[in-house]
Every structure is written in C-alpha cells, then in structure tokens.
Amino acid sequence: MKKRILIVIDSLNSGGAEKSLISLLACFNYQKYKVDLLLFSIEGLYLNMLPKEVTILPQPAYMKKQAKKRVDLVKEKEFKSLYFRTFASLALRNPLKKKTMHSSQILWTWANRGMEPLEQRYDVAIAYSQGMPTYFVAEKVQAAKKLAWINTDYKLIRHHKKFDVYYYNQFHHIIAVSDSCKEVLTTELPSIAKKVEVIYDIISPTLIYEMAIKKGGFTDLFDGIRILTIGRLVEQKGYDLAIEACYRLKKQGFNIKWYAIGEGSLEQNLKQKVAAYHLEGVFVFLGTYQNPYPFLHQADIYVQPSKLEGYGLAMAEARLLKKPIVATNFPIVYNQLRDRENGLIVKMNAVSLAKGIQEMICDSELKKSVCEKLSHEQVGTEAEIFKVYSLLEAAN
Numbered sequence: 394m395k396k397r398i399l400i401v402i403d404s405l406n407s408g409g410a411e412k413s414l415i416s417l418l419a420c421f422n423y424q425k426y427k428v429d430l431l432l433f434s435i436e437g438l439y440l441n442m443l444p445k446e447v448t449i450l451p452q453p454a455y456m457k458k459q460a461k462k463r464v465d466l467v468k469e470k471e472f473k474s475l476y477f478r479t480f481a482s483l484a485l486r487n488p489l490k491k492k493t494m495h496s497s498q499i500l501w502t503w504a505n506r507g508m509e510p511l512e513q514r515y516d517v518a519i520a521y522s523q524g525m526p527t528y529f530v531a532e533k534v535q536a537a538k539k540l541a542w543i544n545t546d547y548k549l550i551r552h553h554k555k556f557d558v559y560y561y562n563q564f565h566h567i568i569a570v571s572d573s574c575k576e577v578l579t580t581e582l583p584s585i586a587k588k589v590e591v592i593y594d595i596i597s598p599t600l601i602y603e604m605a606i607k608k609g610g611f612t613d614l615f616d617g618i619r620i621l622t623i624g625r626l627v628e629q630k631g632y633d634l635a636i637e638a639c640y641r642l643k644k645q646g647f648n649i650k651w652y653a654i655g656e657g658s659l660e661q662n663l664k665q666k667v668a669a670y671h672l673e674g675v676f677v678f679l680g681t682y683q684n685p686y687p688f689l690h691q692a693d694i695y696v697q698p699s700k701l702e703g704y705g706l707a708m709a710e711a712r713l714l715k716k717p718i719v720a721t722n723f724p725i726v727y728n729q730l731r732d733r734e735n736g737l738i739v740k741m742n743a744v745s746l747a748k749g750i751q752e753m754i755c756d757s758e759l760k761k762s763v764c765e766k767l768s769h770e771q772v773g774t775e776a777e778i779f780k781v782y783s784l785l786e787a788a789n
Contacts, residue, residue: 395424395425395426395427396425396426396427396516396517396785397426397427397429397513397515397516397517398426398427398428398429398515398516398517398518398519398785399428399429399430399431399511399513399515399517399518399519399530399534399536400414400418400428400429400430400431400518400519400521401430401431401433401518401519401520401521401526401529401530401534402414402430402431402432402433402520402521402522402526403432403433403434403522403524403525403526404432404433404434404435404436404437405432405436405437405438405439405440405442405443406436406437406438406439406625406656407437407438407439407625407655407656407681408625409544409594409624409702409703409704409705409706409707410521410522410542410544410703411437411438411439412439412706413544413570413594413595413706414439414521415439415442415443416594416595416596416597417595417778417781418430418443418444418447419444419597419600420595420597420775420778421444421446421778422782423444423446426785427448428446428447428448429447429448429449429450429513429515430443430447430448430449430450431450431453431511431529432449432450432452433452433453433456433525433526433529434452434456434460435449435452438656438681438682438683439683441683442683453508453509454509455474455477455504455507455508455509456508458471458474459474459477459478459504461474463475463478463479466478473507474507477503477504477506477507480503481499481500481503481504484499484502484503485499485500493553494552494553494556495524495550495551495552495553497523497524497525497528497552498524498528498552498553498556498557500525501524501525501528504525504528504529505528505532508529508533509533510532510533510534510535511533511534511535513535514535514536514537515534515535515536515537516536516537516538516785517536517537517538517539517540517784517785518530518534518536518538518539518540519539519540519541519542520539520540520541520542520564521542522542522544523541523542523543523544523545523547523550523552523557527541527557527560527561527564528560530564531560531561531563531564532560532563538565538566538784538785539563539564539565540564540565540566540567540568540784541561541564541566541567541568542567542568542570543567543568543569543570543574543578543589543703544570544574544594544703544704545574545701545702545703546573546574546577546701546702546703546723546724546725547574547577547578547581547582548577548580548581549629549700549701549724550701554581554582557582558582558584558585561582561585561588562584562585564588565588566588566590566784567585567588567589567590568589568590568591568592568784569589569590569591569592570591570592570593570594570703570704571591571593571703571704571725571728572591572728573724573725573727573728574591574703574704574725574728575589575590575591577724577725590780592777592780592781593704593774593777594704594706594709594774594777595774595775595777595778596706596709596710596713596772596773596774596775597773597775598713598772598773599773601686601710601713601714602714604684604686604687605686605687605689605690605714606687606690607684607686607687608687609682609684609687609688610687610688610690610691611652611688611691613650615650617647617648617649617650618647618648618649618650618693618694618754619649619650619652619691619692619693619694620639620649620650620651620652620692620693620694620695620696620750621651621652621653621654621688621689621692621694621695621696622635622651622652622653622654622655622695622696622697622698623653623654623655623685623689623695623707623710624653624654624655624697624699624707625655625656625657626653626655626656626657626658626659626660626663626678627657627658627659628659628700629699629700629701629702630655630657630698630699630700631698631699631700631721631741632653632659632663632698633663633666633743634698634700634721634741634742634743634746635651635653635676635696635698635743635746636663636666636667636670636672636676637670637743637747638698638743638744638746638747638750639651639670639672639675639676639747640670640672641743641744641747642747642750642751643672643675645751647751647754649675649754650674650675650676650677651675651676651677651696652677652679652688652692653676653677653678653679654679654680654681654682654685654688655681656680656681660678663678664678686710686714689710689711689714689716690714692716693717694716694717694718694719694750694753694754695707695708695711695716695717695718695719696718696719696720696746696750697711697718697719697720697721697726698720698721698746699720699721699723699726700721700723700741701723702723702725702726703725704725704728704729705720705725705726705728705729708720708726708729708730709729709772712729712735712736712767712770712772713772713773715764715767715768716764716767717736717737717753717760717763717764718730718735718736718737718763719736719737719739719746719749719750719753720736720737720738720739721738721739721740721741721745721746722738722739722740722741723741726738733759733763734762734763734766735763735766735767735770736763737749737752737753737759737763
C-alpha cells in the first residue's frame with residue numbers, strides 16, 4: 394500500500410521555496426507515495442507545473458473567508474470570520490506585538506482559533522516552509538510523522554523563539570536547506586538541535602540545461618552588458634541596493650542593462666525608485682516566468698544583492714550555467730561562493746555592489762578564472778531525494 398504524504402505551503406507563487414518544492418515533487422516516486430498538497434492560497438506561477446499525480450486539496454474554509462472583503466462577510470453573515478479578521482488586523486498593528494512577534498505568528502494566534510483540523514490521517518505530514526504551514530501541520534494535522542522545512546536565515550526573520558519552539562517540538566525532523574541555515578537555527582533554538590538535519594534544495598542540471606536553450610529570453614536587441622537578478626520583489630532581496638548600484642554604474646558610463654525577474658509587494662515602490670534615478674529602460678522589471686533559464690543563459694553577469702537568504706537557489710542555478718556572480722555578503726552566501734574564486738562577494742551596500750560589478754566587467758582575467766572554477770563544480774543535487782525518502786521510511 395502506498396504511503397500517504399501531505400505537504401503544506403502557503404502558495405506556489407514565485408520564490409525559492411516554491412520552486413524547490415516543484416523540483417522535489419518532479420522527482421517523487423509516485424508508485425510508492427500518494428501525495429496531497431494543501432495550499433493556503435491556490436494560486437501561483439508554478440501551479441500548472443505540479444506533477445499530475447499530486448492531489449491539490451481544497452483551500453481551507455478559514456483562508457477562503459479571510460480573503461473576502463469585509464462587506465461581503467457582513468452580507469453573508471459570516472460574523473465569526475469578520476471577528477477573526479478584525480482582531481487579527483488590530484493585532485498586526487499593535488506596536489508591542491510587532492516588536493516581539495513575526496506577522497505569521499500574530500496571524501496564527503487567530504487562525505488557530507478559526508481553522509478546522511484535517512480529517513484525513515497521514516503517514517507523513519510536511520510543512521514546506523516556516524511560519525503558518527509549520528504551525529498548521531503541528532496543530533491541525535494527524536500524522537504518524539511530521540517534518541518541517543526551514544529555508545531561510547532564522548536569526549534574521551526575527552521570530553519569537555519560545556513561540557516557535559512549542560511548535561517545532563511537535564515535529565520528528567526539521568530540515569534546513571543549507572549547512573549555514575542549520576548552524577543559525579541550532580544556535581538560535583538549541584533545544585531542537587538534535588532534530589535538525591540538512592537536505593539541499595533539489596537542482597537538476599539536465600533539466601536546467603534543457604530549459605536554458607529553449608526558445609525565449611531577451612528580445613530587446615541590446616548589445617551591451619546584461620546583468621540579471623532573479624528573486625521576489627521584497628525587502629530581503631535587496632533590490633533597493635541593486636537600483637542604486639545600477640545608477641552608479643550608468644553614471645560612470647557603463648553600457649549596461651539590469652534585468653529583474655520576479656514579483657512581489659514592493660514592485661510599485663521599486664519602479665518609483667527606478668524613475669527617481671532616471672533609470673527607465675536601464676533597470677528593467679521583466680515580471681515572472683516559469684522558465685527563466687533562457688534569460689540566465691543569455692545574461693553576462695548574475696547579481697544576488699540579497700540581505701537575507703536561506704540558501705539562494707537562483708544563485709545556485711547561475712553557478713550551474715557558469716555565470717560570473719557578484720553577491721552581497723549575506724551570511725549564507727559562503728555556503729556557495731568563495732570570494733574571488735567562483736564569484737565575487739561584496740559588502741551589503743550599493744557602493745560596494747557597484748564596485749564589484751565594475752570589477753567583474755573590467756577584469757577579464759578575473760571573469761575568466763571565475764567561469765573556469767564554475768565549470769569544474771558539481772552543483773546538481775538530485776541525490777538529495779534519497780535523503781527525503783530515508784526520512785519518509787525511517788521509524789519514528
């Protein structure tokens with residue numbers, strides 16, 4: 394009989410965790426496992442990339458109601474949902490709570506009261522990101538074994554530790570996506586250290602090479618230096634630094650275009666910043682793509698200006714395609730890059746970022762040496778699926 398697996402994640406919008414999950418599910422042995430997927434919001438760039446064998450469960454009724462307008466909740470006499478919505482909103486504005494708790498923790502204190510537990514019992518339940526999916530699997534799912542994924546730098550997301558320890562104590566294994574990620578987590582939450590192990594995000598060289606040479610990519614006929622960044626348009630990805638660095642490079646006369654692939658809550662703010670620096674047509678937002686690899690394949694330099702990463706999946710894919718990389722010195726960058734060997738690591742400010750890119754453009758020997766080092770690296774991680782299987786099969 395097949396083992397029944399549940400995986401929970403917020404949505405399949407563009408992001409490293411979401412892309413990682415799609416890669417994981419593409420490798421799954423569906424002869425042995427029946428996989429259900431619960432999304433708090435059934436949407437996202439990667440939704441139609443799910444393997445046909447995966448069953449998408451109905452959106453939780455609580456989440457569906459919380460997405461409605463207040464006036465509609467009143468019309469439908471959903472007063473309980475309106476109550477939760479109102480007080481969750483007030484809690485998010487409470488300066489004391491905002492100072493001591495992450496927004497996902499604040500929201501869960503109310504969602505926990507309104508969300509019904511799942512009726513189905515599972516052999517294994519997986520929370521594929523920290524926050525709400527973790528809390529939901531801990532409290533609302535019956536499973537013989539529970540696994541939680543951590544795909545960010547735990548220290549920098551500033552969760553209330555005692556709150557999280559209560560929930561992580563309900564899991565059998567906690568998976569960090571990098572060695573640095575594990576080190577940070579176990580330092581911050583030493584009481585759960587024995588449960589934590591590392592499984593890298595799955596990267597398939599064969600699949601990425603095949604997708605990179607497919608039709609697509611740049612269409613603007615630009616003949617200068619193409620710089621590319623891939624990542625959600627959110628604070629932790631450092632696009633504010635990228636835009637200022639772009640301005641500095643343009644001011645120095647470099648014939649560049651900087652392209653950003655991603656979506657996110659800061660899109661309008663970032664576009665306003667681009668306009669303020671008069672970089673229209675120079676710093677270009679491309680939107681999102683299921684297959685961003687032709688752009689990555691055609692780019693001259695890949696830049697990761699992040700302030701926070703759990704691993705840096707897009708950077709790993711740039712390494713796989715042997716692209717010269719310039720990255721800021723977020724802590725987990727050292728899990729992938731060695732400064733001046735397989736990339737450049739710069740300080741986390743626009744001046745340093747611009748200087749690093751300038752050096753990568755002007756120093757042909759450095760660029761050649763970096764690409765040569767990358768050509769000898771083993772970046773593929775398909776074998777990580779066997780670590781996942783081992784956890785699924787191991788006794789509790």
